[in-house]
Amino acid sequence: MGEVIVITSGKGGVGKTTTTANLGTGIALQGKKVVLVDADIGLRNLDVVMGLENRIVYDLVDVTEGNCRLKQALIRDKRYETMYLLPAAQTRDKNAVNPEQMRQLCKELAAEFDYVLIDCPAGIEQGFKNAIAGADRAIIVTTPEVSAVRDADRIIGLLESEGKHNPQLIVNRIRPLMVKKGDMMDIDDIIEILAVDLLGIIPEDEYIVISTNRGEPAVTNSAALASLAYRNIVRRLMGENVPLMTFETNDSLWGKFKKVLGF
Amino acid sequence: MFELIQKLFGREPQGSKNIAKERLRFVLVHDRVNVSPQYMEAIRDDMIKVISNYMDINENEMEINLTRSNTQVALVANIPVNRMKRNNLSGE
Secondary structure, eight states, rough: EEEEEEEOSSSSSSSSSHHHHHHHHHHHHHOOOOEEEEEESSSSSSSHHOGGGGGGGSSSHHHTTTTTTTTHHEESSSSSSSSEOOOOOSSGGGSSSSHHHHHHHHHHHHHOOSSSEOOSSSSHHHHHHHHHHTTSEEEEEEOOSSHHHHHHHHHHHHHHTTTOOOOOEEEEEEEEHHHHHSSSSSSSHHHHHHHHOEEEEOOOHHHHHHHHHHTGGGGGGGSSSHHHHHHHHHHHHTTTOOOOOOOOOOOOOOHHHHHHHTO | OHHHHHHHOOOOOOHHHHHHHHHHHHHHHHHTTTTHHHHHHHHHHHHHHOOOOOOOTTTOEEEEEEEEEESSSSEEEEEEEEETTGGGGGGG
């Protein structure tokens, strides 16, 4: 029996879909069987981030409505054969599915795969309720901004009231230089405010834009900083104890000099 | 001039993150006020337990609410007292 993990955030645009794609690919890189479910019905995007948009025949709603079998709707990834995508319907809305159907779907997928990752839509309405219904655990993505952290707090409360306890947090798009200048909240600030466990941090990285342009998740690139961060998170997800990334910003001679003097 | 000296020695004035933290803390206190009826019921029951050690109160007329103003959130309780229990502090 595999594990069902929902990736959620409340606020839109913080990197849920990018995170889902990268964690999924990272899991596949470890040789595990993984399926990514796009639960953002009406606004599907996980397919383009994965570069699989040309292969869609059936979608999630086709499965729940019985227009096709589950296996027919699953799209195998073009690079990793242990990874599949279940795309969202694009021409329907969130009410086309209900939580009970999602629970059933997750159960069937968990019987086949080691990991089932669900990309949750933004917001706290029906789409959110559907996405979390079948999940064993939740990952919350936030960025170091007041609005995103506030929404994350709301989501933590809603998950709690649905009986989903102990969500884990990913802080995305950290900019070490701004943190150093005191112009961006750091990890400790955010953890203190939200009082949840930290799963990992992702630095802001131009390579994410490039990889999304190409439809190839960044995690496969060995050099990019965000890619390394995603690989670390995948290892932690699988139970490994991997230390948090640190960012060296004090690399100038003057910076070292200041350090020596103790400023 | 002082700022320039501060910059020179790497002690920059505090950044905006503290403003962000302070605003977040405040806004979350407000957001979290929307607690469930069960949660309020639990607070009420515990309060009755504690206060009953010191006085007889009218539980039926008792009211507790979370209220908010622009600057703070307050737990407001209105608890009618029937009778004081005089000897409690001596341990009876």
